[in-house]
Amino acid sequence: MTRRAKIVCTLGPSTSSPERIRALVRAGMDVARLNFSHGEHAQHQRVYEHVRAAADAEGRAVGILADLQGPKIRLGRFAEGPQMWATGETVRITTEDVAGTHDRVSTTYQGLADDVRAGESLLVDDGNVALEVTEVEGRDVVCRVVEGGRVSDNKGISLPGTAVSVPAMSEKDEADLRFALGLRVDMIALSFVRSPADAELVHKIMDEYECRLPVIAKIEKPEAVDALEAIVLAFDAIMVARGDLGVELALEDVPLVQKRAVQIARENAKPVIVATQMLESMIHNFRPTRAEASDVANAVLDGADAVMLSGETSVGDYPIETVQTMSRIVEAVEVGPASVPAIQHVPRTQRGVVTTAARDIGERLNARALVAFTRSGDTVRRLARLHTRLPVLAFTPVPAIRSQLSLSWGIETFLVPWEETTDAMIARVDASILQIGRFAPGELVVIVAGSPPGQAGKTNLLRVHRLGEDTR
Ligand SMILES: Nc1ncnc2c1ncn2[C@@H]1O[C@H](COP(=O)(O)OP(=O)(O)OP(=O)(O)O)[C@@H](O)[C@H]1O
Ligand SMILES: CC(=O)C(=O)O
Ligand SMILES: [K+]
Numbered sequence: 469m470t471r472r473a474k475i476v477c478t479l480g481p482s483t484s485s486p487e488r489i490r491a492l493v494r495a496g497m498d499v500a501r502l503n504f505s506h507g508e509h510a511q512h513q514r515v516y517e518h519v520r521a522a523a524d525a526e527g528r529a530v531g532i533l534a535d536l537q538g539p540k541i542r543l544g545r546f547a548e549g550p551q552m553w554a555t556g557e558t559v560r561i562t563t564e565d566v567a568g569t570h571d572r573v574s575t576t577y578q579g580l581a582d583d584v585r586a587g588e589s590l591l592v593d594d595g596n597v598a599l600e601v602t603e604v605e606g607r608d609v610v611c612r613v614v615e616g617g618r619v620s621d622n623k624g625i626s627l628p629g630t631a632v633s634v635p636a637m638s639e640k641d642e643a644d645l646r647f648a649l650g651l652r653v654d655m656i657a658l659s660f661v662r663s664p665a666d667a668e669l670v671h672k673i674m675d676e677y678e679c680r681l682p683v684i685a686k687i688e689k690p691e692a693v694d695a696l697e698a699i700v701l702a703f704d705a706i707m708v709a710r711g712d713l714g715v716e717l718a719l720e721d722v723p724l725v726q727k728r729a730v731q732i733a734r735e736n737a738k739p740v741i742v743a744t745q746m747l748e749s750m751i752h753n754f755r756p757t758r759a760e761a762s763d764v765a766n767a768v769l770d771g772a773d774a775v776m777l778s779g780e781t782s783v784g785d786y787p788i789e790t791v792q793t794m795s796r797i798v799e800a801v802e803v804g805p806a807s808v809p810a811i812q813h814v815p816r817t818q819r820g821v822v823t824t825a826a827r828d829i830g831e832r833l834n835a836r837a838l839v840a841f842t843r844s845g846d847t848v849r850r851l852a853r854l855h856t857r858l859p860v861l862a863f864t865p866v867p868a869i870r871s872q873l874s875l876s877w878g879i880e881t882f883l884v885p886w887e888e889t890t891d892a893m894i895a896r897v898d899a900s901i902l903q904i905g906r907f908a909p910g911e912l913v914v915i916v917a918g919s920p921p922g923q924a925g926k927t928n929l930l931r932v933h934r935l936g937e938d939t940r
């Protein structure tokens with residue numbers, strides 16, 4: 469059996485060439501993440517085109533995710549490259565637009581000097597460097613370095629314990645979103661989501677383009693953890709963004725937040741990505757630590773749809789090997805005896821009931837696959853959350869849905885022409901499955917779909933079907 473949990477790869481300087489991107493696709497990248505916290509639009513556009521070309525050349529569905537920076541407070545640029553801030557030194561972070569030096573560097577957040585007080589702590593680069601505010605002098609925040617380390621352009625600054633007043637989408641985020649919609653990416657991620665209402669800001673801009681793409685809420689603020697279920701309902705998917713989560717919250721809270729977030733997402737049939745530092749040591753090493761291998765395995769066992777690579781593939785020395793390694797770890801867990809937790813509620817929606825029944829029938833009859841014909845992808849997401857051992861084949865006439873389903877656990881998606889009638893649809897699915905070559909005439913599959921095919925949102929057909937059999 470092939471790998472079921474999906475792999476998201478952040479693209480960056482290590483993986484910008486057409487050859488590297490093609491190799492990533494071959495190694496198993498299911499979703500490419502364009503991180504709008506870094507890089508220029510022109511770079512993202514080139515990478516976008518390389519991903520589409522590589523996916524076509526390899527005949528694989530690869531989704532493209534645009535990750536918006538969101539209201540993250542960042543350092544500006546250093547005129548002379550990365551700097552070492554030694555413990556005990558004094559450094560200044562200013563809201564003036566200056567070329568950064570060792571002693572004084574700008575920040576993207578104009579309100580910083582107003583929001584912080586002496587004695588508060590600032591954490592740079594996911595907590596790798598810790599500062600304590602000693603005083604605020606006009607537009608400069610004067611800090612003592614408490615934990616020294618290396619700092620460089622655009623590194624993030626967290627203010628644990630300070631409720632900052634930044635808006636959910638900056639001007640840059642809006643411009644990046646418009647650019648990403650123009651590129652025709654497949655999904656958008658919004659960073660530092662604090663409230664379910666944050667989704668509306670993204671939707672409003674999408675509506676100008678008449679283009680509603682799935683929006684992923686990145687869970688990385690205490691406010692989001694507190695409103696988890698409402699955020700899952702308001703968004704189309706979530707990402708457990710453990711990098712910022714681990715500095716915004718106590719580090720030791722991250723593992724249980726991860727488990728709770730994964731389960732809530734699954735109960736609501738929304739895809740969930742577990743992200744950050746999964747194989748971190750592979751940025752510079754050929755092999756991961758055993759702890760990292762276990763982390764990937766445990767995210768799969770929690771029931772994540774996808775696991776994500778960040779620096780490992782964007783700036784790492786072994787991007788292709790990292791994807792291969794992650795893929796092997798996932799496969800090893802999936803063939804093993806351990807299983808993910810069951811869905812805890814009994815589904816009551818028509819789609820929920822029909823898809824659960826399809827799973828039960830398919831597993832008990834030892835069918836070869838569950839098959840869905842879908843226009844919105846929702847039926848398929850309800851099958852995905854069940855984590856059945858049976859292959860799940862999704863057929864859709866909508867190319868964008870095929871790309872979106874690249875994020876959902878265990879789903880293989882195929883494009884088929886639109887069919888007007890139920891009979892024609894079943895005949896089409898039948899022929900397509902036989903064409904794949906893995907299944908033989910006479911084998912059993914369970915089909916779910918809406919009938920007649922025109923009505924979106926109506927999953928009402930469940931059919932036990934022998935491949936090759938005339939259905940009329
Ligand atoms: N396109 C790029 N150009 C220059 N440096 C980059 C680029 N992409 C990533 N980097 C560097 O590599 C590091 C890891 O990249 P990645 O995109 O995985 O960031 P991240 O940690 O997920 O996100 P963020 O920096 O937004 O918190 C970044 O912090 C940055 O220093
Ligand atoms: C992915 C991300 O933004 C984080 O882990 O913080
Ligand atoms: K980002």
Ligand SMILES: [Mg+2]
Binds near residue numbers: 659688709711712713
């Ligand atoms: Mg983050």
